[in-house]
Amino acid sequence: MDINQLKDAGLTKNEILVYKAILDLGPSLAGQISRRSGLHRRTVYDVTEMLIQKGLIGYIIENNRRIFSPSNPERILNLIKEKENSIQEILPEMMNLFNKTQEKEGTNFYKGKNGLKSVLEDQLEKGTKEILILGAQSKAVNVIPFYFKWFNEKRIKNKIKMKLIYHEKTKTKISNSEIRYLPKKINSELAINIYRDKVAIILWNKEKPFAIVIKNKDITEGYLEYFEIMWSLSKKIK
Numbered sequence: 444m445d446i447n448q449l450k451d452a453g454l455t456k457n458e459i460l461v462y463k464a465i466l467d468l469g470p471s472l473a474g475q476i477s478r479r480s481g482l483h484r485r486t487v488y489d490v491t492e493m494l495i496q497k498g499l500i501g502y503i504i505e506n507n508r509r510i511f512s513p514s515n516p517e518r519i520l521n522l523i524k525e526k527e528n529s530i531q532e533i534l535p536e537m538m539n540l541f542n543k544t545q546e547k548e549g550t551n552f553y554k555g556k557n558g559l560k561s562v563l564e565d566q567l568e569k570g571t572k573e574i575l576i577l578g579a580q581s582k583a584v585n586v587i588p589f590y591f592k593w594f595n596e597k598r599i600k601n602k603i604k605m606k607l608i609y610h611e612k613t614k615t616k617i618s619n620s621e622i623r624y625l626p627k628k629i630n631s632e633l634a635i636n637i638y639r640d641k642v643a644i645i646l647w648n649k650e651k652p653f654a655i656v657i658k659n660k661d662i663t664e665g666y667l668e669y670f671e672i673m674w675s676l677s678k679k680i681k
Contacts, residue, residue: 623677
């Protein structure tokens with residue numbers, strides 16, 4: 444069990460250490476938690492107060508001493524839902540500000556796996572009818588595992604088609620898509636995604652994934668012409 448995933452629920456490193464110690468020990472005193480977690484006793488008291496406020500642990504008093512016990516771990520899911528609900532409340536206002544300040548043209552840079560997810564999710568936004576991918580990568584699945592199942596489900600739900608040109612012949616099957624491959628194998632990790640009035644240049648490097656998104660009508664039309672040429676030269680998957 445990778446307890447560090449609790450960071451996604453908003454827990455700090457010390458909160459995770461204390462919570463795991465209490466899960467391991469069951470009902471326990473601060474001194475026991477301190478020894479198990481490796482944290483100073485004073486720190487344990489501070490952290491347990493935060494965990495109590497979050498509803499992740501509780502306590503009883505015996506002989507004037509607090510004995511801490513874990514709450515049902517499903518409470519963690521409720522924490523995440525509460526955070527999501529809080530964001531949903533202010534999302535309309537944030538979207539209004541976002542739409543007002545959006546530049547008509549520009550170039551944005553994205554680093555890391557979460558950056559790539561932002562780029563891909565932008566391709567699913569309203570107005571996208573088709574995504575064209577030159578240099579589609581089988582290895583992309585290894586960079587952000589488990590993500591593309593969700594991506595394709597939402598793409599299909601939004602009725603967005605895809606045309607993909609792979610660097611090499613592939614057995615990959617993707618619903619609501621046409622797939623071709625280049626006659627000559629290319630080892631580049633670079634892919635170009637064309638959608639709406641944008642071009643996303645993506646480096647599918649597992650260690651340092653990176654993307655550049657260009658929003659410019661003329662540049663996008665130029666890449667569209669280039670894609671159509673490559674499409675005509677590529678081979679169909681049989």
